[in-house]
Amino acid sequence: MNRPHSLEKLRSGQVFDLLVIGGGATGLGVAVDAAARGYTVALLERGDFAGGTSSRSTKLIHGGVRYLRQGNLKLVRTALRERGLLARNAPHLVHDLDFIIPAYGLTDRAFYGLGLKLYDTLAGPLSLGPSRILNRPETLKHLLNIEPTGLRGGVLYHDAQFDDARLAVTLALTATDHGAVLLNHAEVVEFNRDGGRITGVLARDRIGDRNLSIQARLVINATGVFVDGLRTLEDPAAAPLVSLSQGTHLVLPRSFLPGASALMVPKTEDGRVLFAIPWRDRVLVGTTDTARPAPEVEPRALAGECAFLLAHARRYLAKAPSAKDVLSFFAGQRPLVRGKPSTETKSLSRDHSISIGPGGLLTVTGGKWTTYRAMAEEVVDLAGRIAGLPAKPCITAGLPLRASTPIRPGSEPLHHRLPYFEAEVRRAAREEAAQTVEDVLSRRTRCLLLDAGAASACAPRVAAILAEELGREDAWIAAQTAAFQKLAADYIYPAN
Numbered sequence: 001m002n003r004p005h006s007l008e009k010l011r012s013g014q015v016f017d018l019l020v021i022g023g024g025a026t027g028l029g030v031a032v033d034a035a036a037r038g039y040t041v042a043l044l045e046r047g048d049f050a051g052g053t054s055s056r057s058t059k060l061i062h063g064g065v066r067y068l069r070q071g072n073l074k075l076v077r078t079a080l081r082e083r084g085l086l087a088r089n090a091p092h093l094v095h096d097l098d099f100i101i102p103a104y105g106l107t108d109r110a111f112y113g114l115g116l117k118l119y120d121t122l123a124g125p126l127s128l129g130p131s132r133i134l135n136r137p138e139t140l141k142h143l144l145n146i147e148p149t150g151l152r153g154g155v156l157y158h159d160a161q162f163d164d165a166r167l168a169v170t171l172a173l174t175a176t177d178h179g180a181v182l183l184n185h186a187e188v189v190e191f192n193r194d195g196g197r198i199t200g201v202l203a204r205d206r207i208g209d210r211n212l213s214i215q216a217r218l219v220i221n222a223t224g225v226f227v228d229g230l231r232t233l234e235d236p237a238a239a240p241l242v243s244l245s246q247g248t249h250l251v252l253p254r255s256f257l258p259g260a261s262a263l264m265v266p267k268t269e270d271g272r273v274l275f276a277i278p279w280r281d282r283v284l285v286g287t288t289d290t291a292r293p294a295p296e297v298e299p300r301a302l303a304g305e306c307a308f309l310l311a312h313a314r315r316y317l318a319k320a321p322s323a324k325d326v327l328s329f330f331a332g333q334r335p336l337v338r339g340k341p342s343t344e345t346k347s348l349s350r351d352h353s354i355s356i357g358p359g360g361l362l363t364v365t366g367g368k369w370t371t372y373r374a375m376a377e378e379v380v381d382l383a384g385r386i387a388g389l390p391a392k393p394c395i396t397a398g399l400p401l402r403a404s405t406p407i408r409p410g411s412e413p414l415h416h417r418l419p420y421f422e423a424e425v426r427r428a429a430r431e432e433a434a435q436t437v438e439d440v441l442s443r444r445t446r447c448l449l450l451d452a453g454a455a456s457a458c459a460p461r462v463a464a465i466l467a468e469e470l471g472r473e474d475a476w477i478a479a480q481t482a483a484f485q486k487l488a489a490d491y492i493y494p495a496n
């Protein structure tokens, strides 16, 4: 991805077949699908790729044991199929993980054991391995720090783990390889119209501080929790489509969950699912499900959410974490397709919704990271028909996703507490469209999520490297460092 090259193409006056607004899982999936079919595609992202919900997930490619309990077998079956396809197409980013449900009650093992057999069956030939019942010693061996009092055994099942922001960059690179033109830090601010019909967009390039006018046969609104804002721009009378539910995660040192297995608590005291997952030499604990009134670019965890997560982690972990152990915490907002006004967000469907507005804006929202490819296939099939494009088959079910180029050995580490190197900063600037210190420390690497204090400490060095790569001045280094350190302060748990 090369910014000057993308800008040149976007300013060439070309009429694109499809223009996608939003560079999260949904929009990037659509760009890959459409470009791989041979359509001409442009994608504009207001902030960074995956800067919204798509970098703040639990990082699971999963069928969703929770949706099994809700009886949404169709969603579980689709998600399990997608899990299998993604494990094949991006083996460098998606891997199998053992999950253990600890059983304390008399009937827990039988109940969850049976449910997970159904999960195995729904996965069919793309199963990652059969679930099985564990006795108490086996459970203690898998989950070395599990609370032993009253433990009867457990159930082991398989799901997959991935790095959400890295998959987003991979999708962006793959779309570019197939000819799509992508630009981050470019916000769509208005629609171009012919009569009432949308014929393109007006966007603001926030890096170059200039306007861009781009024409397209069809415009796709894939802006996640922000879809209603663009729908209202199209039609001020549009009724809201999404409800917002916030999910928070805490990051702890790995010593709280040694071993290779994740812990899954199928029902917390208020009916949620809770995970403690080994992730890059840390433990990710989450998530919550809290209704929020309005979408936020940088959502912040509520004090009650953090307290809830710590309280449950303490209940299930023998060596119990306290606030001072939290290395970072972060929140994301789910776009949930609306139910009745009184419906609680945790019981709203994780299915997606596709709709067309009066000006021809195609909006897609909802769903999960896991199902981004299937959603994209459906969207591009429909978009092609509406835009009158020649029918072309979807090829993404068997399309390998691009791997990043390896970094040179011998590069300096960014920080002794972080598993990243300076060469990764240079690669992010040269090949992965990183424009800011936040792009590098939050999404090209995951420093901000793994250890917010350490990420803050290496911000000046990262700003200096980026300045060399992007041709920036000293004032830019100072401003970028200050902006990132202000952001990182919000990821450091208040007790620390």
Ligand SMILES: Cc1cc2nc3c(=O)[nH]c(=O)nc-3n(C[C@H](O)[C@H](O)[C@H](O)COP(=O)(O)OP(=O)(O)OC[C@H]3O[C@@H](n4cnc5c(N)ncnc54)[C@H](O)[C@@H]3O)c2cc1C
Binding pocket: 021, 022, 023, 024, 025, 026, 027, 044, 045, 046, 047, 048, 049, 050, 051, 052, 053, 054, 055, 056, 057, 058, 059, 060, 061, 062, 186, 187, 188, 189, 222, 223, 224, 225, 226, 245, 246, 247, 248, 287, 331, 332, 333, 334, 335, 365, 366, 367, 368, 369, 370, 371
């Ligand atoms: C806490 C939490 C945990 C989750 N865990 C999982 C999980 O483990 N597995 C799973 O499968 N799914 C998970 N999900 C769901 C998954 O993360 C989301 O379904 C997915 O990321 C949504 O992607 P999106 O592209 O629709 O939205 P987003 O990622 O929010 O992307 C929308 C983009 O649109 C951009 N945008 C907005 N307005 C404009 C504009 N005017 N111009 C240009 N761009 C604009 C935004 O900047 C944003 O980047 C989780 C969600 C949450 C909140």
